[in-house]
Amino acid sequence: MSIAPSQSSAPHADATELEALRADLAATRYTVPAVEALLGPLAAAALHREERLPALRATQAARSGADAGVAALVRLFVLGADAPRRAVDAALPRLRTDGAARLGLVEAAGSGPDDPVRAVVDLRPYEASDAAGTVDWWLASDLGELATGRALRTDHVLGVGGASTTLAQVTVRDPRERVLDLGTGCGIQALHASRHAHAVVGTDISARALEFARFNTALAGLGPDRIALRSGSMLEPVAGERFDLVVSNPPFVITPRAAGVPAYEYRDGGRAGDAIVRELVTGVGAVLAPGGVAQLLGNWEVRAGEDWDERVGAWLDESGLDGWVIQRELQDPAEYAETWIRDGGATPDRDRPGWDALYAAWLDDFASRDVAAIGFGILTLRRPLAGPPSLRRLEEHTGTVHQPLGGHLAESLAAHDWLEATDDAALAAAHLRVAADVTEERYLTPGSPDPTVVLLRQGGGLGRAVQAGTALAGFVGACDGELAVGSLLRGLAAVLDVAADDVAADVLPAVRGLVRDGLLLRS
Template identity: 40%
Template sequence: MTMIDLLRERLDSAGYTVDAVLERITDAGQEGLLRNSTTPALVALGDDRDPLATLIRLFPLHRGVPMADVRAALPVDESVALGLLAVEGDGRAHATVDIRPYGFETSGGPVSRWLVSDHTPGLDHDRTPMRPDYVLGASPASTTLAQLSIPDEVASALDLGTGCGVQSVHLATHASRVTATDVNQRALDLARLTTGLNGLDVDLRKGSLYEPVAADRFDLIVTNPPYVVSPPSTDAGRLMYREGGFRGDDLVRAVVEGAPARLNPGGTLQVLANWIVTDEPWEERLAGWAPPGCDLWVIERERLDPFAYIEMWLADAGLAGHPSWDDRYREWLDYFGELGVRGIGMGWITVVNAERTDPRVVIESWPHEVAQPVGPALSAHRRATGQAAAPDRDLLAARWVLRDDVVQETFGRPGAADPEYVILRQGAGLKRAMRVDTAFGGVMGACDGTLPLGAIIGAVAQLLDEDAASLTGRVLPRIRVAIEEGYLDRS
């Protein structure tokens, strides 16, 4: 049995899972950790010294633990050899990294794993600066990327900029072969522990962007690259997990433009990204990133002004209250002034290697609520884009079904005989809404897979005493939109 196998066995035997940890630290402990305070969780543990309590103290709470308790919970010699524990002179052990249980849902049911990363910065108001090669654990960004990643079964997947390996853990549930890269050697070391601890066979390679996979192609690439738009700095002062050292948003652009050479036909790149907004219309600027022959879909989920953006990332680096705050703030403002930054867009970028002469480029802002996980909806959109572009005769001959989650909402004055307008609203995916008139609403409502679309339009035209050809000309462009936006599925 290898050292990593022995460690896995001990974590299993202690019941070190998300649910077990949350039960022991209680809701108050969990809320405290969200505030970077360990006290509520420590109070909940009390004097407990069983293996699970020891693991919680060592890793999420980052506390020293007496060696007798550690030996009851972990293989100490093996953990020290793996670089997970340090034994202090006072006879206590401290964790040098964070091993945290991590759970998520898949189409096949719940999955329980562990992630190995550096400890949460700022825990209990610790102001120790983060090391440049700091490795982030599960974060809101990594969770968002996992939720928007398409869950389709694929032969090959690339986790570009793997960090602690969280995306590889997800990809391994639906990809036959997973490759993960990072420019940060420490990230690769911890990702190797993550994948090994979970018994996953992931090909880990060191290098920047697509360099380590220059001879490979993939069906799916997912990445949460170091996209923070920050002033250039030396490698010694750069936080590698968030800052790539590129000018402006050139790193994200390089990821997007380099995708076709690394994607199989029909393959997909998904990026969680930031981009700068200047006086140039942002839609036109990002549309210019579209690789030839590829569909590009950009969804801006949020936009921050330069001040809010700078303050967010200075605080993320642990510089709140630090003497360098003002100087760093001014440096960042000067850099944004040089770039002409008026704001920072944050959102999702999807590239599909469609290999078409008329690729679809959609740049939109959607700050509204979505239904997570949104990955299945993004996967459906990839297929729907091709269906919506079909010739008129094919659309009219096909049988379409209004999606089950679509509901009709009517708006008007109370007591009025007829509503002022009618909305079709999605309950899943992006939760879009579409205003419909009587004719278009009638056609959409009749799409139950029984009749071809052409027959439905003809029947509605007869009911409304309209010319069928004229109604077809008015309705068909809106049907294309309804297909692409996920209101209709092909029967």
């Protein structure tokens, strides 16, 4: 007996059956470490490349052993393979197949023990670290192309991908009264926020996404009193309200507005070009409380003859907010088109004419606006407590950063505020120490007693490397928190036989930069 392919709705959040599901998943040890141990490094790595055969082989071998329950759940909910009813009942002994079907997780072909059962959603363990510590939940989303073998439906609800993980890791996690997760999707950012906020509101234009988010938050034991979910576009559902933190992984993908080009709700905001990101940057201040922070991911177009930061910088100017933008990637239009056409399930070997038509539509769309490249990055915005914005940073970091980055960003914002309120006289009275993750690198020409280059390298955060002259290197080397900055400068001036004012003029601007970026800390 076989099961016809399903066009599933979202799962149902029934409290009693969710309690049974939660207990079963815990008892079966359906966790990230257990799944990785079952698959082994070869199959796990292949699965990350969207190749499921090694994982099917690994789970097939484990179907009769001690890991049979985990193997059945992985085959069912991750790999999209049928499982016999007896295996599902054994893996979910409280809920059983019938309960899983009532929740909208599976479909069964019959009631016999060997009748096949098929998942209609993806349900997998999630484990991550953010600036507040480690988390682990189970998350439901739509089955992906790897499991179904079909292109995604346009109302597909995405699980946790690289962008979701990035946003969770870069978000500041100090205590907040109210948090808004704009474009909540399956609810992952709202779940992260629930650990450090009194109340969380998640919004989405997709009714199916909100149902998945409702299921996932309930499965995590969180009710509407902790995470309220609302339907609507952009900031409309929270107009007139104020939040201390706004997080958003918005549908920022730049998609041609052309016939025949599918618009996926999870990635396409319905605007032309990069208008949705501009709209968020310039509009989010309306729902930020004084001192409130907004953090979002986005794409932006780089027009021919312009630098990448010109366009985004103009958005910051228009927003009236403090702004810090970190560009992490830059793609040309062809690379970008290929990435997102494949993301929707199209491939040139499956349908060359269809692929070429989509490819041409994307290239034509970019050409119509003279787009030379597309940037991707992290935007951190803040409504000043009072007065005009004082922070405007646009920088590019395409190399490795040290996640979770949220704590570093929060510390850098606090350092910026301290520096804004601290003139040079007050800075001279401060006590500074070198951060524990900072190392010094010296490069010497063979035979020379003095280095030609001295680098101060940050081990955490953004991994910055700052070139230091003799005076700055000497100053940093003496920063142990014991003596005030002014005392160190005077001692350094005596050693170098230079006027103290000249040393201060040379060193203090660089010291401010090192404090701002976390290489020097206040004692």
